[in-house]
Amino acid sequence: MTTRTERLDRLPFTRRHRKLLLGSGLGWALDAMDVGLISFVMAALAVHWSLTPTELSWIGSIGFVGMALGAAFGGLLADRVGRRQVFAATLLVYGIATGAAALSTGIAMLIVLRFIVGLGLGAELPVASTLVSEFAPRKIRGRVVVILEGFWAVGWIMAAVIGYFVVPTSDAGWRWALAIGLVPAAYALVIRYGLPESVRYLESRGRHAEAEDVVRQFEASAGIGNDAAPDSAATDTAALSTVEDETRESIWSPRLRRRTGALWIVWFGINFSYYGAFIWLPSLLVAQGFDLVKSFGYTLIITLAQLPGYAVAAWLIEVWGRRITLAVFLAGSAGAAGLFGLADSPATIIAAGMALSFFNLGAWGALYAIGPELYPTRVRGAGTGAAAAFGRIASIIAPLLVPFLLDAGDTVTVFAVFAAAFVVAAAAAFTLPERKGVALENT
16 A cells, blocks of 8 residues: 555656745745845944944844744644645745835834744745655655755845845935845745645645645656556545554654754754854944945855855765764854854955855755654644744844854954854754655654
8 A cells, every 4th residue: 555645755856846846945035035135234224324233133133033933833833724825924924024124214113023024934944844845755855955945045145136236225225125025925826826735734634635636746747647546545544544643742752852852952053153143244244344335245255155055965965864964064164164253354254254155054955854854744844843943042142142242252252152053063963863765754
């Protein structure tokens, strides 16, 4: 007897998979664009509104407060109302809020709207990775999820381009940059009506006819006729048995709690260092004496190194496996962070920054690949969402901590702390189970 999920696992990568990956990836890129834009807005507002480092740190951190809540509740909602529904809703929320932020009349209004933006952003990422991982063929599941995460680099590059060409053009340039953030609101309709709902979610809710229809669409895309499908009643029985087993489990059950704890540590460390560094990067360059245009230009060049980082991680994750790839890229991030703190010229700043982009974003790709594989279907959204929510606590703390670290030392001190966080995350990654080639239901 072959279950629907086994039928999906055995398929080659088809046109339907490509459509799902592209549709989810574009939503992911728009998410990254919004997160990246705030770093350029902060640098501009420091000049135009004469904001203090503390005020800037709150603009940078408040969105992550929303992301922490969004990640936690988004994952829970995805397990209850569906991956696709939550994905579309999150795009709508943060798209509208970002557009509204362009009309901010003061720092208080901007902070409130950035919090709402964070709610949408935080819920979207773990839900999208869960949806894609549940459709990807088993043999290349990790690679597909890393490619999805690679769209983050596309979005961040879009933010850097907007930051370079739009933000410095006038005192209102930052407003036009945020207005572009309305695009995700329109794209939410594409997600809602253009992408399939997770077969595993549909089965967990007893919606077997819908689940069968989705599987047959993917089989048809692979040239497999419907007569090759197994008996639905037998498949439904197997799915129901799986659901009954999974309802007795939580992310802190004896079988899952060790991997949950390790995953939370990795999420905390990578969020702390990534957002602490990249949210402040343009502002730190301005503080070192570079003007807005030059600091934004350096940031754009540094951001371009994210793409090869994802590409290498996407290849290695099916060669080395998830755990070793994640740990190695985190260790590389630690080394690059240390070098960036010591950089004292445009050439060394760009070189160390590109190394940090390369290793850090490769690590992000591996992390998003391994997360959904650690949990059974019934708690997969909750497990990935809870880990992301815990990580967002670090992304709240880090931007707030940067001004204090600068007062206590200098840029070397700041990036030494980031490097240490990467080392801790790398150590935790080594304790995660290896899920390469393992079916999602068997984890």
